[in-house]
Amino acid sequence: MEVKQYLLNTLRKIHLLNFSNRLGFKFNNHKDNKKNLEFAGRYPNESFPPTEMVYEVFGRTSYERYYLSGQRAARNLVKLFQQYSDIEEKKILEWGCGVSRILRHLSKMVINSKCQVFGTDLDAEMIDWNRDNLSGITFKTNKLLPPIDFENNTFDIVYCTSVFTHLKEDAQQLWMAEIHRILKKDGLFLFTTHGDYYANEKLNAMELNRYLEGEFVLRAKVADGSKLMTTFQSPDYVKQKMLNGFELLEHNTDTSLQIAGSQDIWIVKKT
Numbered sequence: 001m002e003v004k005q006y007l008l009n010t011l012r013k014i015h016l017l018n019f020s021n022r023l024g025f026k027f028n029n030h031k032d033n034k035k036n037l038e039f040a041g042r043y044p045n046e047s048f049p050p051t052e053m054v055y056e057v058f059g060r061t062s063y064e065r066y067y068l069s070g071q072r073a074a075r076n077l078v079k080l081f082q083q084y085s086d087i088e089e090k091k092i093l094e095w096g097c098g099v100s101r102i103l104r105h106l107s108k109m110v111i112n113s114k115c116q117v118f119g120t121d122l123d124a125e126m127i128d129w130n131r132d133n134l135s136g137i138t139f140k141t142n143k144l145l146p147p148i149d150f151e152n153n154t155f156d157i158v159y160c161t162s163v164f165t166h167l168k169e170d171a172q173q174l175w176m177a178e179i180h181r182i183l184k185k186d187g188l189f190l191f192t193t194h195g196d197y198y199a200n201e202k203l204n205a206m207e208l209n210r211y212l213e214g215e216f217v218l219r220a221k222v223a224d225g226s227k228l229m230t231t232f233q234s235p236d237y238v239k240q241k242m243l244n245g246f247e248l249l250e251h252n253t254d255t256s257l258q259i260a261g262s263q264d265i266w267i268v269k270k271t
């Protein structure tokens with residue numbers, strides 16, 4: 001694992017990470033092609049996004065993993081929300097929904113309870129794919145930084161999975177305030193971060209030291225918001241720097257939930 005991280009860091013330093021990412025896509029796409037056709041054939045009523053898009057949001061090209069991991073995540077998200085709110089006639093937003101790995105399932109799970117479901121993302125092509133292929137969800141684009149095109153106090157529940165993990169510190173701060181603005185009072189916000197699990201797995205000794213001292217650790221040299229930009233922040237950092245105007249309800253490190261891999265899950269309430 002250390003050798004892999006060393007190689008990735010070197011590629012990042014010499015600006016070749018995008019190139020190696022492209023090679024990774026080609027290799028995986030070729031490997032998964034036949035299985036993807038078979039899997040999509042088993043679900044004739046479902047649409048599957050271009051594998052480039054699946055790879056961008058998920059780092060893999062397997063339709064089976066895209067579809068089943070999203071279904072499991074949606075189920076677990078609904079259970080987490082239900083600990084703090086009923087899910088009847090609620091307005092729910094996934095910010096940074098990508099190609100609806102999760103949202104396509106979650107929208108079906110809440111359809112009978114008269115919820116209204118929304119999805120937004122930075123990537124206009126992904127939002128176009130969502131609009132053209134999924135029904136019952138309102139999709140919009142937003143820019144890298146706020147504002148987002150919703151009125152104050154609109155949503156009962158907002159969630160984002162693996163979005164802060166690709167945004168710089170100042171952008172994260174602006175988005176915490178923006179999500180606060182569009183949530184109703186007592187509304188829930190669930191977000192995920194790279195916490196101890198990934199810090200221990202991915203950071204080198206120097207980075208880990210900075211992480212443990214409460215610093216925000218950023219791996220950049222690629223476009224903001226892209227999956228190749230990664231951030232790590234300790235639980236203390238989140239508690240001290242991100243929760244202004246929110247009450248912390250839950251910090252969940254149960255890696256069996258697999259909402260966004262083994263990222264830390266945070267549930268907060270607008271006060």
Ligand SMILES: C[S@@+](CC[C@H](N)C(=O)[O-])C[C@H]1O[C@@H](n2cnc3c(N)ncnc32)[C@H](O)[C@@H]1O
Nearest residue numbers: 057096097098101121122123144161162163225
């Ligand atoms: C790793 S993907 C995760 C996608 C989805 N949440 C999932 O779990 O499958 C990160 C997503 O966040 C989006 N993103 C990054 N920065 C964003 C921003 N400022 N606003 C909205 N979406 C953003 C990216 O375009 C991408 O679709």
